[in-house]
Amino acid sequence: MTSYDVIVIGAGHNGLVCAIKLAQAGLKVHVVEANETAGGAANNREFAPGFTTPGCAQWLTQMSPELSRELKLEQHGLEFVGSNLPTVALAADGNALIIDGESVSGANVSAKDQQALKDFRRLTGKFNRLLYKAFSHRPPRLIEADFADRWQLLQLGLRMRLMGKDDMNELLRLGLNNIYDLLNEWFEHPGLRGALSLDAVLGTHLGPRSPNTVFTYLQRRLAEAWGEGGVYQVKGGLGSFGDALAAAANAAGVSIQYGNAVSQITMTQDRVSGVTLSDGQSLTSRYVVSNADPVTTFSTLLGYQNVETDTARRVSQIRCKSGASKLHLALDGLPEFTGLSLEDLGHRLVVAPDMDYVERAFNSVKYDEYSPRPMMDISIPTVRDPELAPAGKHVLSAIVQHAPFSLEGGWAAHRDQVISDWVECMAQYAPGLREQIISAELLTPEDLQDQYHMTGGHWDHGEISFDQVLMMRPFPAAAQYETPVAGLFLCGAGSHPGGGLMGLAGSNAARQVNETEKNG
Amino acid sequence: MSKTAPDRTVEPVLLPTPFYPCQLAANELHDWGDWNGYIKAGSYSDVELEYFAIRSSCGVFDLSPMNKYRISGPDALPYLNRLLTRDVSKVRQGRVGYSVWCDEQGQVMDDGTLFHLGENDYRLCAYSRALDWLSWSALGFDVTIVDETEQVAALALQGPTSCSALKTLALDDLQTMKPFDLRQYQFEGEPMLVSRTGFTGDLGYEVWVAPDKAEALWHAFFSQAKDYMPKPIGTDALDIARIETGFLQAGDDFVPAEHAVRQGCTRSPFELGLDWLVDFSKPVFNGRRALMREREQGSRYRFAILDVEGNKPAHHSYILHNGKPVGTVTSAGWCPTAKTNIAFAQLEMPHGAVGEQLVAEIYYQRELRWNKVMAPCTVVKGAPFNPERRRQTPAPAL
Numbered sequence: 060m061t062s063y064d065v066i067v068i069g070a071g072h073n074g075l076v077c078a079i080k081l082a083q084a085g086l087k088v089h090v091v092e093a094n095e096t097a098g099g100a101a102n103n104r105e106f107a108p109g110f111t112t113p114g115c116a117q118w119l120t121q122m123s124p125e126l127s128r129e130l131k132l133e134q135h136g137l138e139f140v141g142s143n144l145p146t147v148a149l150a151a152d153g154n155a156l157i158i159d160g161e162s163v164s165g166a167n168v169s170a171k172d173q174q175a176l177k178d179f180r181r182l183t184g185k186f187n188r189l190l191y192k193a194f195s196h197r198p199p200r201l202i203e204a205d206f207a208d209r210w211q212l213l214q215l216g217l218r219m220r221l222m223g224k225d226d227m228n229e230l231l232r233l234g235l236n237n238i239y240d241l242l243n244e245w246f247e248h249p250g251l252r253g254a255l256s257l258d259a260v261l262g263t264h265l266g267p268r269s270p271n272t273v274f275t276y277l278q279r280r281l282a283e284a285w286g287e288g289g290v291y292q293v294k295g296g297l298g299s300f301g302d303a304l305a306a307a308a309n310a311a312g313v314s315i316q317y318g319n320a321v322s323q324i325t326m327t328q329d330r331v332s333g334v335t336l337s338d339g340q341s342l343t344s345r346y347v348v349s350n351a352d353p354v355t356t357f358s359t360l361l362g363y364q365n366v367e368t369d370t371a372r373r374v375s376q377i378r379c380k381s382g383a384s385k386l387h388l389a390l391d392g393l394p395e396f397t398g399l400s401l402e403d404l405g406h407r408l409v410v411a412p413d414m415d416y417v418e419r420a421f422n423s424v425k426y427d428e429y430s431p432r433p434m435m436d437i438s439i440p441t442v443r444d445p446e447l448a449p450a451g452k453h454v455l456s457a458i459v460q461h462a463p464f465s466l467e468g469g470w471a472a473h474r475d476q477v478i479s480d481w482v483e484c485m486a487q488y489a490p491g492l493r494e495q496i497i498s499a500e501l502l503t504p505e506d507l508q509d510q511y512h513m514t515g516g517h518w519d520h521g522e523i524s525f526d527q528v529l530m531m532r533p534f535p536a537a538a539q540y541e542t543p544v545a546g547l548f549l550c551g552a553g554s555h556p557g558g559g560l561m562g563l564a565g566s567n568a569a570r571q572v573n574e575t576e577k578n579g
Numbered sequence: 580m581s582k583t584a585p586d587r588t589v590e591p592v593l594l595p596t597p598f599y600p601c602q603l604a605a606n607e608l609h610d611w612g613d614w615n616g617y618i619k620a621g622s623y624s625d626v627e628l629e630y631f632a633i634r635s636s637c638g639v640f641d642l643s644p645m646n647k648y649r650i651s652g653p654d655a656l657p658y659l660n661r662l663l664t665r666d667v668s669k670v671r672q673g674r675v676g677y678s679v680w681c682d683e684q685g686q687v688m689d690d691g692t693l694f695h696l697g698e699n700d701y702r703l704c705a706y707s708r709a710l711d712w713l714s715w716s717a718l719g720f721d722v723t724i725v726d727e728t729e730q731v732a733a734l735a736l737q738g739p740t741s742c743s744a745l746k747t748l749a750l751d752d753l754q755t756m757k758p759f760d761l762r763q764y765q766f767e768g769e770p771m772l773v774s775r776t777g778f779t780g781d782l783g784y785e786v787w788v789a790p791d792k793a794e795a796l797w798h799a800f801f802s803q804a805k806d807y808m809p810k811p812i813g814t815d816a817l818d819i820a821r822i823e824t825g826f827l828q829a830g831d832d833f834v835p836a837e838h839a840v841r842q843g844c845t846r847s848p849f850e851l852g853l854d855w856l857v858d859f860s861k862p863v864f865n866g867r868r869a870l871m872r873e874r875e876q877g878s879r880y881r882f883a884i885l886d887v888e889g890n891k892p893a894h895h896s897y898i899l900h901n902g903k904p905v906g907t908v909t910s911a912g913w914c915p916t917a918k919t920n921i922a923f924a925q926l927e928m929p930h931g932a933v934g935e936q937l938v939a940e941i942y943y944q945r946e947l948r949w950n951k952v953m954a955p956c957t958v959v960k961g962a963p964f965n966p967e968r969r970r971q972t973p974a975p976a977l
Contacts, residue, residue: 329862329871363719364657367865369683371718536683543683543868 063089065572066334066344068321068360069512069551071099074350075304075313076565077550077572079130081348082311084573089342090313091334093320093512097308098301099350100511100518101560107389107498109449112456113297114502115385115511115518117438118144118290118407121281121561123191130562135306136299140443143289146407148254149488153398156250157406160288163251172248179245183276184283186230189218191284194556194563197539197571198529235525238272239414249413257411257434261458262383262518262558266421267414271524278523281561290407292443300560320512324349324360330545334360346546346572350565352513352520353377353533353553361544370543373534377553378522379515382424382461385502386435386481390453390495394439396488405442410435410488424461429473431480433459452497457485464504464515474501520553529555540568541575548572593618596643597732597793605811614814615708617644622813627915629816633779634916636808637738639800640817642785643793646705647731648713652722655699662716662865663693664848666858670695675759675774679848679856680712681866685873686836686845687853688712689829692776694761702727706829707837716865732793736800736809737783737820742974744807745773745784748799753784754973766796775974778817780824782968782975807977822921823914825884825962827851832882832909832923846925847873852882880906881931885922885939886963887911887956893922893939898930898956900937905930908939917963922956933960 065081067074070092082088096102104114119139127133145159148166156166161180163173193215199208219227233241238259242252256267259276266272282288293300305315323335324347333343349356353374357363363371396404411417411434420430436458441448448454459481466473478499486492504516513520521527530538533553540548550568552558594617596602602620610621619641622629632638650659659667663678670676672695679690689709694702703713713724736745746753750764750773761774769792777783788796801809821828829835833846847870848857857870883906887893890913898906906926914921922939930937934957941952968975 326862329867358719364654364661365863367683367863367867368662368712368716368718369865372715375718545868 061089061342062333063087063342063344065089065346065348066091066342067348067350067550068324068334068356069093069099069350070097070301070305070315070317071350071551072101072301072304072560072562073551073565073568074099074348075301075308076126076130076562077348077350077569078313079304079308079311080566080569081572082308082313084569084576086576088313089344090308090315091319091321091336091342092315092317093337095318096298096301097305097315097317098298100513100558101297101300103296103298104387106387106500110389110452110454110498111296111447112387112440112454113438115507116297116560117436117440117456117458119293119297119300119560120279120290121559122291123281123561123563124285126562126566130304130307132300132303132307135303135310137303138294138299139291140294141290141292141405143287144292144406145289146254146409147399147403148250148412149396149408149410150250150412151397151487155398155403156248156254157403158251158254166248166250168248168251172246172251175245176251180283180288182226182229183280184286185222185226186277187281187284189215189222189230190277191281192218193529194281194561195567197567198532198555200539201530233273235270236273237268237270238276239267239418241273242267242414253411253413253417254409256414256417257409257436260382260417260421260434260460261436262381264378264380264382264424264522265524266418268418269421274525274528275523278557279559281559292405292438292440294444296440296444296447321351321360324356324547326361326365326544331547346548346575348548348550348568348572350551352379352517352551353537353549354379354514354521355512356547356549361547366544370534370536373536377533378524378527379513379517379520380464381504381507381515381517382421382463383507383516383518384459384462384504385507386457386459386478387500387502388455388457388482388492388496389448389498390455390492391497392451392495393442393453394455394489394492394495397490401442404439408435408437408439410437410484421461424463427463427465427467429462429466429477430460432484433461433481435459435481435485437485462503464508466503470503470505474503477501518552519558520551521557523557528557532557540571596641597790598641598643598734598797601794601797602641602811610813612814615644615646619644620811620813622815623811626813626815626819629810629812630819630915632808632810632812633738633781633816633820635739636810637736637740637744637804638779638812638816638820639809640735640737640812641733642735643732645728645733646708646726647728648703648705648709649701649725649727650703650713650722651700652720653699654720654722655701658717658720658722659693659701659703660861661720661863662713664857664864664866664870666861667693672697673761675761675776677856679851679853681848681870682836683866683869684836684845685847685866685869686839687833687848687851688836690827694774696761696772707835712837730790731787732790733785733787734793734796734800735777735783735785737777737779737781739782739968739975740807740809740977741783743976744800744804744809745786747803747807754976756974757972758970766792766799771796778826779820780826780962780964780969781820781966782971818910819912819914822910822912822923823917823962823964827923828910846880847878849873849878850880850882850925878928880925881928883924883926883931883958884962885924885937885956886959887920887922887939887941888954889952890920891941891943891952891954892920893941893954893956896922896942897940898924898926898937899940899953900930905937914963919963920954921963931958933958
């Protein structure tokens with residue numbers, strides 16, 4: 060039986076970041092991954108012969124340059140074919156809106172809106188710098204706070220105050236608000252409002268009018284903290300990001316085992332003592348750090364009967380149903396989007412013509428229906444990275460919302476219809492699209508759950524909502540990565556500050572394991 | 580009393596128990612109160628006489644309002660072991676066990692008795708409504724939990740003549756039941772569960788029947804056992820008896836954790852003197868982690884039984900050490916049989932060691948005038964009332 064200091068469950072990006080940091084601190088770390096590749100939701104998927112697409116996440120948006128440098132990811136093979144790319148808000152008449160950082164053009168956008176976006180970005184950038192500081196540390200405890208917690212809170216309060224009275228007041232006013240009201244206050248162009256609102260609801264089970272969506276917007280736009288607003292395209296697909304992390308992990312002395320899922324977290328008396336794998340193998344360790352979502356960790360891997368009632372109760376109440384699904388199209392040629400240049404096609408294309416459209420798309424999911432007119436976040440990765448498809452062919456990858464986790468009548472019966480409806484929706488902007496399709500694949504929230512081991516198919520491992528963030532994430536007694544079960548830590552997106560390929564949950568968790576190791 | 584009931588113009592808030600018609604007929608005082616939403620008798624005639632019935636003949640008490648939960652299914656044992664602090668596997672079939680259960684902070688949510696009725700079949704009797712907590716606790720377990728408070732009527736028969744009195748209902752070999760045994764008997768052809776349990780620290784039994792048998796049981800018992808002088812008793816008399824024998828009353832001696840609003844007002848099992856109910860050899864149970872920490876770091880309070888000088892009950896008194904308050908009294912009373920003035924106190928650590936001399940600051944009113952007594956008191960080991968017959972098997976016949 061092999062014994063380690065730490066076993067990390069899952070080679071997702073947070074698991075690997077955590078593993079690297081623990082190995083660098085001198086611990087013997089082993090990572091167990093169910094799939095055949097590293098990266099978790101940042102992976103590649105050959106969905107048709109010769110056609111490769113990012114399987115879940117498709118852009119890198121929230122990874123801080125600071126952490127990337129620290130992990131030496133570029134030395135380990137991370138390359139970008141597109142950096143800080145603009146967003147193109149599609150319009151059926153071809154008069155698309157192009158949002159590039161703080162500037163916006165096209166679609167007869169007014170000078171007033173152009174100026175407003177600059178001011179808006181200045182304000183949200185400021186909020187995001189505050190958020191980034193809070194995200195880079197464990198969330199403070201409010202009750203039983205120790206000195207470090209009080210210091211954290213004090214710093215947060217001080218930083219908020221240092222934003223200036225007006226901006227602080229503004230943050231307090233709109234922090235709990237919804238993005239619909241906020242964008243209506245700031246902008247007049249429906250297309251601009253729609254495109255901006257998309258980031259607030261992407262991956263969530265929320266619509267623009269849902270409370271809380273200003274916060275999800277800021278969380279999604281974390282890169283504004285370091286002055287960026289665009290998306291990054293990784294060379295070779297997002298799977299290469301996972302590969303670079305795995306290479307960095309190997310270089311740090313971490314061992315990674317693929318294709319073998321953890322079936323159980325084992326306990327000796329009252330503390331975790333290792334894991335049992337699906338092939339029956341047992342590994343022992345002093346700590347187990349789970350990158351799996353909290354519901355999987357506690358209900359499946361540990362078993363609710365092995366934790367106290369309060370833990371089981373809280374975990375069972377975590378809201379983690381996603382509204383996001385993935386549509387992958389293998390195309391015979393480059394699709395023609397009305398009015399877009401070749402360069403535009405290499406950007407992020409969004410379908411969110413106005414906020415009511417996005418809200419309507421959300422309506423359906425509340426009743427376990429899918430939206431035939433969904434909002435979309437589209438990437439055609441082969442424009443910048445032709446190697447992902449056979450010569451002359453292209454891949455279109457789209458995050459499509461909203462689709463329910465359990466569709467009325469079941470997904471199997473409606474899969475083809477859903478693909479057809481959504482292609483139809485896309486064809487409003489690219490009329491010849493349907494004829495170019497060689498193969499199509501739909502990953503419903505249910506599929507995303509099964510493929511990526513995320514309960515509810517939620518890539519944040521739990522909704523980013525006020526009752527589930529900061530010291531409440533994933534639940535109060537586990538908010539500082541250490542769980543109520545001795546030796547068991549969480550390091551995934553289900554912990555503060557959530558998912559989105561930022562790696563901060565993993566790095567914060569590593570700090571906490573190290574602290575426990577030092578202080579007992 | 581008029582023979583016909585007056586027309587009701589309002590719906591009653593409190594519910595009658597299955598024994599209510601019998602209680603109504605027996606209650607000279609109409610001293611009614613609320614217990615768990617049901618009508619209960621505070622006293623029927625005279626509290627002292629009722630108390631002395633418990634100690635010298637047989638007090639009859641309606642405990643139907645007690646919350647009763649049926650817990651069954653393949654995982655009943657592991658479920659209960661995770662729920663309760665004690666090792667439930669030691670409560671064998673046909674036995675009853677006393678236990679407490681805690682929240683995640685290791686604070687006592689309630690105490691109660693667990694009846695091991697059959698294989699994977701238990702009944703938990705609780706002071707507080709617990710269905711919500713019991714249901715949450717069932718996550719991950721294959722168990723069924725049914726609130727059977729309404730489906731079971733119960734009568735406690737407590738006192739030295741209780742065995743002989745109950746035997747008049749043709750309960751063979753009743754005297755061979757050991758304390759905390761339970762046994763199935765029949766009453767009028769229907770099942771009747773008898774347990775040798777009670778809340779008086781005396782020889783006594785609790786009898787559990789279907790509600791439609793309640794009145795018949797009451798009448799049969801009072802007519803057939805009349806030579807053993809059974810007497811209906813209310814909660815006031817019961818309270819004296821339980822204090823005299825050292826039993827805690829949830830809501831009086833501790834605030835059930837789920838009811839507490841203020842932080843720090845709840846108590847752990849250690850702080851209630853119930854260390855013996857906590858079994859750390861179980862790898863997981865609710866409150867374990869917090870209680871482990873408490874065991875290492877020490878408790879905040881200690882439960883103490885005080886022998887208070889004089890005869891003024893130290894209700895809600897401050898307990899002083901060198902003139903400084905170090906605790907409060909939660910239950911107090913003059914104990915007629917033990918002839919001592921007893922108080923249960925919550926004392927700040929390190930106070931409360933057996934033999935410690937303290938002072939109770941007692942206030943009492945006489946004809947609108949407040950009087951104050953500074954009564955010296957001593958921490959004693961155990962409660963003063965603990966008769967041999969409580970444990971004797973076969974039970975003594977009188």
